[in-house]
Amino acid sequence: MKNKVLNLLLVFIDAVCINLSFILAFAIRFDGHIISHRIAMQYFPVYIKSIITVTLIKIVIFYGLGLYNNLWKYASIEEFVQIITTSFFAMAGTVSYMVIMQQHLPRSIYILTFMIDIILIGGIRFSYRASRSIRENGLNRRKNFKRVMIIGAGQAGAMVIKELKNHDDLNSKPVVIIDDDERKIGRKINGVPILGDRYHIRKITESKRIDEIIITIPSASQSEIREIVEECSKTKCKLKILPGIYELIDGRVSISQIRDVDIEDLLGRDPVKVDLEEMSSYLQNKLVLVTGGGGSIGSELCRQIAQFNPKKLLILDIYENNAYDIQNELAANYPELDLTVLIASVRDKQRLHEVFSKYKPQVVFHAAAHKHVPLMEESPKEAIKNNVFGTLNVAEIASVFGVEKFVLISTDKAVNPTNVMGATKRIAEMIVQAMSRNSKTEFVAVRFGNVLGSNGSVIPLFKKQIANGGPVTVTHAEVTRYFMTIPEAVQLVIQAGAMAKGGEIFVLDMGQPVKIIDLAENLIRLSGFEPYKDIDIQVTGLRPGEKLYEELLMDEEGLTETKHHKIFIGKPIFIDYKVLISELNHLREILLDENNDLRDYIEHMVPTYKRTS
Structure with a gap:
């Protein structure tokens, strides 16, 4: 009216x-x-x-x-x-x-x-x-509002300033702009002055009493964003960011797209460039099976495989809740996808035989595994049943039914392992390498480090500890780990599968290792607190089976470049299939004997395994 x-x-x-x-x-x-x-x-x-x-x-x-x-x-x-x-x-x-x-x-x-x-x-x-x-x-002079610093004096920054000025409900006032272009310094955008470059952020936030910083450079590379975030994290300001241009649906900017800066912005890298045609060639119109399809890696595999129009996608998982979630997501996002979700365990060879006999998958991604190091130290038999014999079951049946390509999801913890989980994944690698010499199926493994945001990873734990007021717990001040985003890791896994000829262990370029204590400090700062003052960090000591640093390659494997700059091939190590099967049969017998120490025989099978517990 x-x-x-x-x-x-x-x-x-x-x-x-x-x-x-x-x-x-x-x-x-x-x-x-x-x-x-x-x-x-x-x-x-x-x-x-x-x-x-x-x-x-x-x-x-x-x-x-x-x-x-x-x-x-x-x-x-x-x-x-x-x-x-x-x-x-x-x-x-x-x-x-x-x-x-x-x-x-x-x-x-x-x-x-x-x-x-x-x-x-x-x-x-x-x-x-x-x-x-x-x-x-x-009115603003008589009420409290957030004083905002805008980083980026481009079109996106100008639009954000306009939006902030036009939306009273946001209770935010753009006060100053930061930009590295010296020609812009001293000018104004919509009445807001540009006062300096990124190296003046800390000084200007103090002089202008800034409450919040918004990074508005959607075209910036991930490394550039990381440097800016590191400068901003030295302040006590709340930090927000406009997504990268590849994340914006139509390239347009709006206030609703601004999100909190997350630790992924510090650790993430530029989007992976992949050969979509090559990836499509072995997935399009193929029947693809993903074991462990409800897990962090498995579910992302399913999302990305769905984009390549497979003839049918089979998701196999023992955990019905995870499988149900990814089923609903894919059904909503890919209504034309022919999708079947199967509840089954990779330990159950008869059930696997039924699945392969009925559906006859052509490509298999084997992501089902137990991966938590401390838990597997307490339950080594479960790690062996799942990671070793589960892999053997899927690999043998895949070979029997003439699967074209079998890709094992491995881990950097398989290299010179100091824990049962890593040792069992190394045995899984040995299985696919040995079978590649005795099968028409192309068996390969892809090895990479920690993925950001996966179930049970350190970052969700840190966030929960910060939300509870601390302390944040780190096992050792010198612990380092490799990190990669889940989508990036999965893209490279699929790309590696396209390159596979059989028997290779592909190693993904994980970038530079990150000190976990630095990660904890940065996450505390991004949450608006000061490490050791507002939120304490406690060093608790290494857990059973934990290493100070992870490796991606064994000494004897060497390294060969591929046409993709982030994917390398470890030199295949000869593994006698008959000898390996004999050792696995003996390991199966030891599983049934409560008096034998499994770790002794694992050391025999994996000479590089040096247990710490």
């Missing part, structure tokens, strides 16, 4: 302005002498005769072109352009009418009227915004 009244008021004001424009145009054209000027009095009655029709024509065109649909309290350059365009078409309509009715006015009158229309009609609207802005600034 209020909007209708305001629009009616605007229509009335516009009607007055339209006629005032004509009168002023006559006054300017005839030096202010309308009534006393002989020529003016020839034309002025023509205007008076058409005054009602001309007013209606212009109002109708204003309405038709949406001039009464805008919220003028947010008026900006786009609305000004609309006023010019609308005024032009309104004048064109007026001229057309006058010509048709053979009512002639000097051309200068039309040109002057058009220009005055823009000034009056635009002035009315922008004066409303100006008066409202002055009124709100007065």
Whole structure:
């Protein structure tokens, strides 16, 4: 109701302005002498005769072109352009009418009227915004609002500043802009000054009493974002970020897309470039099976495989809740996908035989595994049953049914393992390497480090500890780990599968190792606290089976480059299939004997295993 009244008021004001424009145009054209000027009095009655029709024509065109649909309290350059365009078409309509009715006015009158229309009609609207802005600034001085620093003086930064100024409910005031372009320093965007580059962030946040920092550089590389975030983390400000341009659905910026800066922004890397055609060649129109498809890696494998239009996607998992979640997600996002979810254990060879016999998968990604190091130290038999004999079961049946490609998801903990979990994954690698020599199936393994945000990883634990007020617990001050995002790891796994010829162990480039204590400190800062002051960090000591650092390659494996700069191949090590099967049979017997120590025999099978517990 209020909007209708305001629009009616605007229509009335516009009607007055339209006629005032004509009168002023006559006054300017005839030096202010309308009534006393002989020529003016020839034309002025023509205007008076058409005054009602001309007013209606212009109002109708204003309405038709949406001039009464805008919220003028947010008026900006786009609305000004609309006023010019609308005024032009309104004048064109007026001229057309006058010509048709053979009512002639000097051309200068039309040109002057058009220009005055823009000034009056635009002035009315922008004066409303100006008066409202002055009124709100007065209110802002009497209420608390967040003082915001914008990093990035580009188009995205300008749009965010505009949005913040136009949305009172956000209670945020852009105070200063930071940009590395020296040519921009000293200038303003929407009244907000650009005062320095990234190395002035800490100093300016203190002098300007900044509460929140928003990074608005969607085109920046991940390494550049990481450097900026590290500078920002030295302040006590809340930190937010606009997603990278590849994350924006249509390339447009809005306030709703701004999110908190997460630790992934510090550890993440630039998007992986993959050969989509090569990846598609072995997945499109193929029947693909993912074991452990409900887990962190397995579910992401399913998401990405679904994009390549497989003939059918089979998800096999023992945990029904995980399987149910990914089933619903894929059904919603890929309604055309032929999807079957199977609840089964890789330990159950008979059940696996039934699955392969019925569905006959052509490509298998084996992600089912126990992966938690301390838990597997306490339950080594479970690790062997799942990681070793589960892998053997799936691999043997895959070979029997003529699967084209078998990709094992391995881990850097398989290299010179100091724990049961890592040792069992190394045996799993040995199984696929040995079978590749005795099968038509191309067996390969892909080895990588920790993935950000996976179930049971250190980052969710740290976040929970910070939310509880601390302390954050780190096992050792010198512990380092490799990190990679789940989507990046899975993309490279699929790419490695396309390169596979059989028997390789692909090693992913994990970037630089990260000290866990540095990770904890950065996460505390990103949460708005100061390490050791607001949230303490406690060193608890290495857990059973835990290493100070992880490795991606054994000494004897060597390293060969591939055509993808983030994927390498470890030199295959000869493993006698018959000898391995004999050792696995003996290991199976030991599983049944409670008096034997499994770790002794694991050391025999994996000479690089050096147990610490």
